[in-house]
Structures are given as C-alpha cells and as structure tokens.
Amino acid sequence: MKEAREGNQGWFLPYFRQFFWQFAVAALLGTLAVACAGALLYTSGYLISRSALKPENVLMVYVPIVLVRAFGFSKAVIQYLERLVGHDAALRVLSRMRVRLYQAIEPQAQLLRTRFRTGDLLGVLADDIEQLQNVYLRFVLPAVSAVLLYGAGIVALGRMDGMFALLMALYCGFLLFVAPAVVLWSSIAKSRRFKQERQAAYRELTDAVFGMSDWILSGRTQQFLQLFTRRQKSAAQIENSIRRGEWRVQWMSQCAIGGAIVLLVIWAGGLAAANQIPATLIAAIGLVAFPLMDAFARISDAVVRMPEYKESLGRLREIEGGRPASVEAQKEKVADQAGGSLKLDHVHFRYPQASGWSVQDVSFEVAQGGKIALLGRSGAGKSTILNLIRGAIQPEAGQVTVNGQPVQSEEDSACLFSVLNQQPYLFDTTVANNIRLGRPDASDEEVRAVTAQVGLDQLIESLPDGYQTRMQETGLRFSGGERQRIALARILLQNKPIVLLDEPTVGLDPLTERDLMTTIFRVLHEKTLIWVTHHLSGVEQMDEVIFMEQGVISMRGTHEQLYQDNPRYRNLYTLDCPLASVMEI
Ligand SMILES: Nc1ncnc2c1ncn2[C@@H]1O[C@H](COP(=O)(O)OP(=O)(O)OP(=O)(O)O)[C@@H](O)[C@H]1O
Structure with a gap:
C-alpha cells in the first residue's frame, strides 16, 4: 500500500513528508547557523570599531569579546548538527529510493531492454537517484533557510527604518526570487541539449562496444573515433557554456552582495550622522550582510541544477511507469490466462x-x-x-x-x-x-x-x-x-x-x-x-x-x-x- 502511494505521488513529496521533521530541524539549524555567522561578524565589526577607539579598559570590550567567541563556537557546532541531521535524512531517503528503483526494474528487466538502450539504463542507475538527494541538500534546505532569514532580516530592518527595509526587501527579493527564476529559465534549454548529446554519446559507445569486432573488421575504426570525438566535443561545448553561465551567476551574485553592503554602510552612516546609532555600529551593520546575502545568492547556484533534477525525475517515473501493478495482480493474470x-x-x-x-x-x-x-x-x-x-x-x-x-x-x-x-x-x-x-x-x-x-x-x-x-x-x-x-x-x-x-x-x-x-x-x-x-x-x-x-x-x-x-x-x-x-x- 505504502509503495503504491509513493508510486502515485512521485519521487519527491512522499519522502519529504516521511522525513518532514528531520528536514524541518535541518532547515532551522541551517537558519540558525547563518544567523550565528551574521551575529559573529556583527560583534566582530563592533569589536574592531570599538577597539580602534582605544577603550580605557579591556573590560569595556569584554562582552563583545565573549560574544565573538560564543558565536564563532556556536556557528561551527550548529553547522555540524545541521549537516548531520540533513545528510542523515537525505541518505535515508536515498536508500529508500534505491530499493524502490530496484523493485521497479527487477520485474521488468526483460521489457526494459526493449524500452531503453543499455547506455541509458547505466545513466539512470548511476546518476538519477544520487541527483535527487541533492534536491534536498542543495536546494530545499538552503531555500527554506534563506526565506526564513529574509523574513527575519526585513522585519528587523523594518523596526529601525520602514523605507530602507522596503528597499532592501526589493533588492534581496530580486536576489532570492527573481535571479534564480531567470537562471532557471536560461539553463533549461542548455541542460536539455547537453543531456541529449551525452546520451547519444553513451548509446553510440555502447553500440560500438557490443559491435567492436565489426567496426574493426570493416576498417571503420577511424570513422567511429571521429564520430565519437565530435559528439564528445559538442557535449563538452554545451557543458562549458553551462559552467560559464554558472560563473556569470556567481560573479553577478558577488556584485549584488557588494552592492547590498555598500547600501547598508551608507544607510548606517546616515543613521550615525543623525546620532540614531553609535558610529561603532556602521562596520558591524555592513559586515552582517555578508553571510546573509551569501545564503540568498546560494539559491541561484542551486537552481542551475534544477533541469538535471527534473530530467532524472522524469526518467525514474518512466521506468516506474512500466512496472506491473503488483506481483499479486500479475499472478491473478496468469491464473486467468491459463x-x-x-x-x-x-x-x-x-x-x-x-x-x-x-x-x-x-x-x-x-x-x-x-x-x-x-x-x-x-x-x-x-x-x-x-x-x-x-x-x-x-x-x-x-x-x-x-x-x-x-x-x-x-x-x-x-x-x-x-x-x-x-x-x-x-x-x-x-x-x-x-x-x-x-x-x-x-x-x-x-x-x-x-x-x-x-x-x-x-x-x-x-x-x-x-x-x-x-x-x-x-x-x-x-x-x-x-x-x-x-x-x-x-x-x-x-x-x-x-x-x-x-x-x-x-x-x-x-x-x-x-x-x-x-x-x-x-x-x-x-x-x-x-x-x-x-x-x-x-x-x-x-x-x-x-x-x-x-x-x-x-x-x-x-x-x-x-x-x-x-x-x-x-x-x-x-x-x-x-x-x-x-x-x-
Ligand atoms: N527491425 C526491422 N526494421 C525494419 N524492417 C524490418 C525489421 N525486421 C524485419 N523487417 C522487415 O519486415 C519484413 C518481414 O521480416 P521478418 O523478419 O518477419 O521475415 P521472416 O519471414 O521471419 O524472415 P526469416 O525467415 O528470414 O526470418 C521483411 O521485409 C524485413 O525486411
């Protein structure tokens, strides 16, 4: 029953539901880890600025010193816990997915040979299931953390300055929501072409390995090598173009992070000039943006891989689609057709x-x-x-x-x-x-x-x-x-x-x-x-x-x-x- 339910609902949601609480804890820990990193840089910024003013006594900066230590330590511990909980859940999902894939493939091994070429099947077994664990680890968990941090950050800013909070909400919203959507749109077509080229190369190689003696005997080895090299080059060019796209995204993300920091420093400078905050907080406010913006920018990086995840999911569904409803149903059919x-x-x-x-x-x-x-x-x-x-x-x-x-x-x-x-x-x-x-x-x-x-x-x-x-x-x-x-x-x-x-x-x-x-x-x-x-x-x-x-x-x-x-x-x-x-x- 459970299996049938999983089959109906796909390869993602059933596992997400099953391990919801573990994923929720991992996402919270991830959020906390970034918050600790922000707090660490905030207190460090304050400590540096305050120390530059030569405090009369070390006790004047004692609290920020303790906080820097505490945040530095907690960040490492929380990050470790987040990895532990997140990877534990993802690996459990992975093991269940592998069992499910095996159960889908085993009864139709004969049939699969007529529906898929051997190269395709190898690709499915090697890549697809492993790809899916990255959906949780590289996309879902960081995305949940980023959205939580975005909300908390904007609320915190809003309490100090509503207009600036609105400006930052738009700026960071662009980085968090619009940029990944644009990246996704542009990478879909390239990824599809890359997969097609790579699968064609796998298929041709598989065919060539099975018919190697015929290629050699017919004196067409050079022709095969040229064909295969051309196919590989074409796939490599598309892959390079995808990688260049990723670097471009990273470069633009870094620029966006720089822009946000400049904006924050200017805003904090304005507040300090108006005596609303002490000048020692300008650097602290500027520095706090680093880990937060980094968490937002990571979503664009993760989204580049979405077409690959989607294709893997599609192939798994296709393989599972050929599975007989159940062994019992199969037996009944045999009995009917005696x-x-x-x-x-x-x-x-x-x-x-x-x-x-x-x-x-x-x-x-x-x-x-x-x-x-x-x-x-x-x-x-x-x-x-x-x-x-x-x-x-x-x-x-x-x-x-x-x-x-x-x-x-x-x-x-x-x-x-x-x-x-x-x-x-x-x-x-x-x-x-x-x-x-x-x-x-x-x-x-x-x-x-x-x-x-x-x-x-x-x-x-x-x-x-x-x-x-x-x-x-x-x-x-x-x-x-x-x-x-x-x-x-x-x-x-x-x-x-x-x-x-x-x-x-x-x-x-x-x-x-x-x-x-x-x-x-x-x-x-x-x-x-x-x-x-x-x-x-x-x-x-x-x-x-x-x-x-x-x-x-x-x-x-x-x-x-x-x-x-x-x-x-x-x-x-x-x-x-x-x-x-x-x-x-
Ligand atoms: N995979 C294929 N693709 C295209 N045409 C095919 C394919 N297999 C068979 N044919 C064609 O279908 C026709 C019937 O072929 P089939 O193999 O059924 O004949 P057959 O009577 O079994 O021959 P044989 O006694 O040599 O096995 C032939 O014209 C053959 O060329």
Whole structure:
C-alpha cells in the first residue's frame, strides 16, 4: 500500500513528508547557523570599531569579546548538527529510493531492454537517484533557510527604518526570487541539449562496444573515433557554456552582495550622522550582510541544477511507469490466462522506418491445444508475426488476443509463452542447472522426468558426474539436436500453454530433424503450437498450414485439403518430402 502511494505521488513529496521533521530541524539549524555567522561578524565589526577607539579598559570590550567567541563556537557546532541531521535524512531517503528503483526494474528487466538502450539504463542507475538527494541538500534546505532569514532580516530592518527595509526587501527579493527564476529559465534549454548529446554519446559507445569486432573488421575504426570525438566535443561545448553561465551567476551574485553592503554602510552612516546609532555600529551593520546575502545568492547556484533534477525525475517515473501493478495482480493474470487459445484479428504491422507493411491483414485462430505451421520465404513476415503474438511489438491495426485478452507487452505474455528458437544457449554451469533454467524451483525428480521425456536421460547419466557435470567438463560438445532437446526439457518444466517454435531444426541433418520434430510433437501434444518452418516435413501433424508472402497470407488450409486441392502445395510438398508423398500416393 505504502509503495503504491509513493508510486502515485512521485519521487519527491512522499519522502519529504516521511522525513518532514528531520528536514524541518535541518532547515532551522541551517537558519540558525547563518544567523550565528551574521551575529559573529556583527560583534566582530563592533569589536574592531570599538577597539580602534582605544577603550580605557579591556573590560569595556569584554562582552563583545565573549560574544565573538560564543558565536564563532556556536556557528561551527550548529553547522555540524545541521549537516548531520540533513545528510542523515537525505541518505535515508536515498536508500529508500534505491530499493524502490530496484523493485521497479527487477520485474521488468526483460521489457526494459526493449524500452531503453543499455547506455541509458547505466545513466539512470548511476546518476538519477544520487541527483535527487541533492534536491534536498542543495536546494530545499538552503531555500527554506534563506526565506526564513529574509523574513527575519526585513522585519528587523523594518523596526529601525520602514523605507530602507522596503528597499532592501526589493533588492534581496530580486536576489532570492527573481535571479534564480531567470537562471532557471536560461539553463533549461542548455541542460536539455547537453543531456541529449551525452546520451547519444553513451548509446553510440555502447553500440560500438557490443559491435567492436565489426567496426574493426570493416576498417571503420577511424570513422567511429571521429564520430565519437565530435559528439564528445559538442557535449563538452554545451557543458562549458553551462559552467560559464554558472560563473556569470556567481560573479553577478558577488556584485549584488557588494552592492547590498555598500547600501547598508551608507544607510548606517546616515543613521550615525543623525546620532540614531553609535558610529561603532556602521562596520558591524555592513559586515552582517555578508553571510546573509551569501545564503540568498546560494539559491541561484542551486537552481542551475534544477533541469538535471527534473530530467532524472522524469526518467525514474518512466521506468516506474512500466512496472506491473503488483506481483499479486500479475499472478491473478496468469491464473486467468491459463488457457492457450490465440487469435489474430486483421493484424497490420509496419516497422518504424519501413515504407510498406511487414504484416498486412493477417487473421487466424488457434484453439487451446491447436497447432499451426507458418511457412514462407525469408522476409515474408513470419518472425514479425511471432513478435506480435509475444507482445514484443504492437499491431498498428487489428488485435492479437490470448484467451480473449489483448497481449499488450512481452511482460504480459511471459506467463503464456515458451519459445524454442534456432540456437538455445547452454550456460557454463551443471547440466541439471541448465535444464532447471525453465523453472528454478524444479526438484531433481522433475528434472530427470523431463530429461527422460526428451530422450536425453541415457546420454546425461553416462556423463562423468551425471546431471552435476559442468557444461565445459562434459568432454563432448552437445550436438545441435541435443541442445534443442535440453531447451525442450526447459520448456516442459516451464509448462506454459503456448509454445512458439521458431525454426528449431535449422542446421540439423534431415534424420536428426525428423527425430527432434517427432519428440517435439510427442511431448508438446497438449500445448498450443505455432511452428515457424521452412520445411514441409512434419506439417501433416498440424491443424492448419499457413503460407506467408510479403506480409500477407497467400495460401492456407489443412495439409490434406491443400495436398488435394492445391497443385502448388502438392508440388512443394513433393519436393520437400519425396518419400512421404510417395507413401501418401
Ligand atoms: N527491425 C526491422 N526494421 C525494419 N524492417 C524490418 C525489421 N525486421 C524485419 N523487417 C522487415 O519486415 C519484413 C518481414 O521480416 P521478418 O523478419 O518477419 O521475415 P521472416 O519471414 O521471419 O524472415 P526469416 O525467415 O528470414 O526470418 C521483411 O521485409 C524485413 O525486411
């Protein structure tokens, strides 16, 4: 519940509320620390002026001496306490934010890879959360202290001289409110451009690292280096411009502080001339402005970073936006979708940069346990259909539904589909663990049972350590067919209602291919099957055979129908399976 509430209200307010009192104490301590610094300079100014008049006795300046010591000491202690309380609260917020970010990322790790490039994700993990703690420490706390000091200072001045208090209220108000707004406005555009350039550089670097050998082999290393250097230079120029802006702000703030001090000294001089205050207070009043004005000017410095904080917040919200509502909701969904009926209803899909449809007006329906073969030349749209079924891409028109529910994302469909593709990967761990990848909590008996089902039990038991043999120690490399059988055993452990077979027999000799397909059809006979293949051998076992051509269905029907009525199909089948066709005749 608490988590859901945090999710609804963003990444800032919930934590601010949770640690309100700690932040309030830190802000008060910060205000007190600046007030002590002001009092220290005030008493110091008075002490210097008074001492310059050669007091008859040291006791005449004893009180200001004690006060200078007391304020100097208290300023250090209060500042220390303020840092302690403020950083303690900010670090607690940081740790909660990290847990929340992890909880948002973990369930959608697979999906995130389709929504963010790796470089972006690294940037998110490294920067964003850390950035947010600075919102509290560098902006919120100093801003609250500055506003409190501003109010107290103007009230104090107002008791002495209403007109001058009004003048200083406008002057300091400009420094405290108007200048930061102007700085914020001017830094937003620059920051956005800088982030875009830097992220593009991250992405290009990430791509280049993954495809390094291709860059080198194609002899384009220099081209990549030039491109990357250009991108870096452009980002560096924008960053320099932002830094120059910051220096300009600091320089103008210092000028404004100087101006305020001159104004105060002139005003105090006027009061002294009118005998309203002793002349020894002129320096004291001038000096007191230093720490106060410094606290006001700090807000403009902090505001320069606001666009970065905003962007970090936006990205965190975007990541969290993809999180499933809750694990429980996900489980309920799985329970609801236990069946395996599938329907494609007038589905159209076009890749972003492509001119034509990759899949156009495709409709078919498979009941629970039904079996469909998808055939077609390379580029006909078969893989695109599989991706549409899995929810990895969304149709531009039409709908893909499983058990009557639209498939909205790969994450949604993870509980429904298993995929057997061309090259299952075997990890560098034991044989049992490689099979258990399908369901990590499967018992040894379950692992043995599925291994026997796929016909690998004897081979594995003959290995030196049986199921505990590590992959690289097997002494033999599993053949293509055996790898597919291990992947099939994983699928049996997963026990999902729909299995997508994406040309699992590519590269196998015809005999191994036939054996593997026989095993697949035997062990998966209860499952809904969508089988993408280039061969017609085995299609007799399918309920429907669908041929794709340039994204549209060009031929469809049961094997028997097509064989009887369609000379083209008969021709293809005869070419692909000469023996089978002779036997059928
Ligand atoms: N990411 C992409 N961007 C643009 N066009 C794409 C993309 N992926 C595929 N296509 C195009 O979509 C069409 C269908 O491709 P698809 O990969 O679905 O074909 P296929 O039948 O699975 O081919 P193969 O048997 O070679 O895997 C092709 O014209 C292909 O060029």
